[in-house]
Amino acid sequence: MEGQELPYVLIDCIGGVHGVYEDHVGFLQKHFHLITMKEYLENKTLLSKKIRAIYMWYQKPVVNKELLQSLPNLRIVASSGVGIDHLDLNLLSSFGVKVSNTPFIVSTDTADLGMALMLASSRRLVEGYEMAVSPDTEYFPADWLGAEVSGATLGIVGMGTIGYKVAERAKAFEMKILYHNRSQRKKEEESAVGAVYCKKIDDLLQQSDFVLLAVNLTPQTHKLIGKRELELMKPTATLINISRGLLVDQDALVEALQNKVIKAAALDVTYPEPLPRDHPLLKLKNVIITPHIGSATKKTRRIMMEEMTESIQAGIAGLPIPHEVLP
Numbered sequence: 001m002e003g004q005e006l007p008y009v010l011i012d013c014i015g016g017v018h019g020v021y022e023d024h025v026g027f028l029q030k031h032f033h034l035i036t037m038k039e040y041l042e043n044k045t046l047l048s049k050k051i052r053a054i055y056m057w058y059q060k061p062v063v064n065k066e067l068l069q070s071l072p073n074l075r076i077v078a079s080s081g082v083g084i085d086h087l088d089l090n091l092l093s094s095f096g097v098k099v100s101n102t103p104f105i106v107s108t109d110t111a112d113l114g115m116a117l118m119l120a121s122s123r124r125l126v127e128g129y130e131m132a133v134s135p136d137t138e139y140f141p142a143d144w145l146g147a148e149v150s151g152a153t154l155g156i157v158g159m160g161t162i163g164y165k166v167a168e169r170a171k172a173f174e175m176k177i178l179y180h181n182r183s184q185r186k187k188e189e190e191s192a193v194g195a196v197y198c199k200k201i202d203d204l205l206q207q208s209d210f211v212l213l214a215v216n217l218t219p220q221t222h223k224l225i226g227k228r229e230l231e232l233m234k235p236t237a238t239l240i241n242i243s244r245g246l247l248v249d250q251d252a253l254v255e256a257l258q259n260k261v262i263k264a265a266a267l268d269v270t271y272p273e274p275l276p277r278d279h280p281l282l283k284l285k286n287v288i289i290t291p292h293i294g295s296a297t298k299k300t301r302r303i304m305m306e307e308m309t310e311s312i313q314a315g316i317a318g319l320p321i322p323h324e325v326l327p
């Protein structure tokens with residue numbers, strides 16, 4: 001409204017990995033008065049009472065007790081993406097602060113990326129590219145062969161929206177689909193993609209050619225895949241992770257890959273991110289890594305930003321928040 005001050009919203013920064021995208025700034029500034037963390041820290045006394053919301057893009061700014069104590073009028077933290085493992089929901093609730101995420105919009109792209117990783121790893125796209133552009137190597141050595149995806153068995157751990165979308169895609173590749181989930185999907189959902197429920201994750205691990213992790217990170221799923229689980233997998237199997245690095249015991253994974261306990265890994269997520277440049281995972285030929293780009297398409301990122309805007313507006317107005325995350 002004319003003359004009315006726009007609500008103050010705290011962001012990490014503009015640009016960079018955790019910053020507001022340059023081409024989202026114009027839209028956001030029509031609705032909010034954006035304050036970067038740097039501006040906030042330099043002008044705490046003036047700004048702390050004004051800030052009503054935090055726009056948290058890829059887990060930044062970090063919201064801890066100290067920050068919450070300094071923002072008495074904070075109403076909502078709008079977090080990008082689906083995972084909320086970086087937020088202490090009980091702490092936020094104790095400050096009367098609501099939380100939202102953008103769960104559904106990220107699922108299609110993330111499922112696409114899961115397929116891309118599976119195909120790239122099995123058909124050795126990265127090595128193939130290196131071979132094709134290198135002036136030194138033999139073009140196509142006889143022992144250089146990939147593994148087929150079509151007809152192989154895919155084990156999906158976590159059959160939420162993303163896991164199910166992976167199954168829909170895998171069906172088109174004529175894959176045999178197993179899944180493990182807290183609860184079994186409805187019969188008609190299972191038969192629509194031809195997925196078979198494994199109550200025990202061990203059964204899925206033993207039978208799958210590709211094991212794809214699409215489960216949320218919680219205290220129960222922390223390091224869900226460790227030495228024991230990797231040893232249950234086939235020596236010809238590939239582990240794909242499109243969820244969170246901490247679902248996997250990374251030291252055990254390195255060991256398993258070095259000792260050929262499993263064939264390969266394709267990871268969009270690790271811990272930390274990025275990995276230190278001398279990390280053993282970066283030296284292994286049977287690993288491909290992408291920099292946490294599950295939802296990284298132009299359209300999806302734009303919609304995420306718009307959904308976060310709506311949630312912030314609702315949170316400040318005290319209206320029902322789209323995609324509110326309850327403690």
Ligand SMILES: O=CC(=O)O
Nearest residue numbers: 080081082083106
């Ligand atoms: O990591 C991405 C997400 O949680 O959406």
